[in-house]
Amino acid sequence: MVSYSLFKNTFLFSFILMAACGNSIQPKVDSQKSKIITENNSNTAAVTTPIKTGADNYNQYLPLLTNKKVGIVTNQTGVINQSDTSHSQTEHNYISIVDYLLEKKIDIKKIYAPEHGFRGTADAGELIKDGKDTKTGLPIISLYGNNKKPKPEQLQGIDILIFDLQDVGARFYTYISSLHYIMEACAEQNIPLIVLDRPNPNGGIVDGPILEKENTSFVGMHTIPVLHGMTIGEYAKMINGEKWLKNGVECKLTVIPCTNYKRDTFYSLPVKPSPNLPNxxxxxxxxxxxxxxxxxxxxxxxxxxxxxxxxxxxxxxxxxxxxxxxxxxxxxxxxxxxxxxxxxxxxxxxxxxxxxxxxxxxxxxxxxxxxxxxxxxxxxxxxxxxxxxxxxxxxxxxxxxxxxxxxxxxxxxxxxxxxxxxxx
Structure with a gap:
């Protein structure tokens, strides 16, 4: 998924934004705030209330992170709307959740990166190596290739884990597969997991053939249709509730929901979810x-x-x-x-x-x-x-x-x- 952007408004992300999948974003409205667009047949009406993602509802999860050693699963899609925080206004509208949490003196120990890497620029299926974030100096653990599930030693010293990735509602989009392995590892190591929910840009579409267990792979881990019509927070609840984790273990899960969001509303992503999904x-x-x-x-x-x-x-x-x-x-x-x-x-x-x-x-x-x-x-x-x-x-x-x-x-x-x- 390439660096060419087809968005109407294109500008470069700074390192603060860690513009992983290419450096373009597409605000849906002039104010550069995501807004609810309610679809009524052929008529589309704009509503002024902005959607707040789980990440934007920081008052709900910051208290859970106080005095904790924190790990975070995220990439370039893990952003917070700066205008909804106390952060000073800059030319950009969004700040990386990693930078935001560090500003709030949260003790982040490690970043865990899914397919496409922490900055989201890697090819689909490309091997991503562990490394270090050049801006913060934080270690980055790759959760792709041969290390899709964090090993116990990679979670050592972590008191609580945050998951903040933008899904697109399709079974073979591998962020939900990474979610499965993260939940399984957290359950086995008795580490609580906080999922910061984000809207599904494909809304409530539920369609396609159901996966058969014999065809399970990293591009299809669960017996669901191609389009599941759920947010990633709802999907995490389903993974737990349906006992899909190995040996029936259950993750200590907290979902921070979006506000001002309904499933039939159109949501334009502020950041490309991966390099080859530009708009x-x-x-x-x-x-x-x-x-x-x-x-x-x-x-x-x-x-x-x-x-x-x-x-x-x-x-x-x-x-x-x-x-x-x-x-x-x-x-x-x-x-x-x-x-x-x-x-x-x-x-x-x-x-x-x-x-x-x-x-x-x-x-x-x-x-x-x-x-x-x-x-x-x-x-x-x-x-x-x-x-x-x-x-x-x-x-x-x-x-x-x-x-x-x-x-x-x-x-x-x-x-x-x-x-x-x-x-x-």
């Missing part, structure tokens, strides 16, 4: 287009329209008039189909999707001459089931495929209800 459109299309990662089709890595376009040299230009050529850039040092002219579709201006869409995947499959080379094994991990590939290869329509999800989705929604914090 609202890419986040909205992410779950639908991510399936192309399991095919021979590019979804725009190595361009400035990641997760907003798709294409392949094997798609006929007569039917797919849009073209692009992936080239190395930040977040995609070796993009799939690097240097090859791809034909496909540009969805950067497509209407917002309100479900998991299969139409582009099916269209690309049907348009490929040698269909035997279209899917690669990673597709099953993303889908969480072997059935979806089989259904597409057999020629099933999208409507018929969606009908096969209904029973699983109905069951999941009943389970999900027990853990919801916000209004549906």
């Amino acid at each position: 609202d459109q890419s986040i909205n299309l992410y779950a639908s287009l991510c399936f192309f990662e399991g095919t021979n089709v590019s979804l725009g890595r190595g361009t400035n329209k990641q997760f907003q376009i798709y294409g392949s040299p094997l798609l006929p230009k007569e039917k797919f008039s849009f073209s692009f050529t992936p080239e190395p850039n930040e977040g995609a040092k070796e993009p799939p189909l690097k240097g090859k002219l791809c034909y496909g579709e540009d969805l950067s201006k497509a209407p917002k999707v309100k479900q998991l869409e299969l139409k582009w995947l099916i269209k690309a499959y049907n348009g490929t001459e040698d269909k035997s080379k279209f899917f690669i094994p990673f597709f099953t991990k993303l889908a969480g089931t072997t059935k979806l590939q089989q259904q597409i290869e057999s020629g099933m329509s999208e409507d018929d495929i969606r009908k096969t999800w209904e029973t699983g989705l109905s069951s999941f929604k009943q389970t999900r209800k027990k853990y919801l914090i916000y209004t549906e």
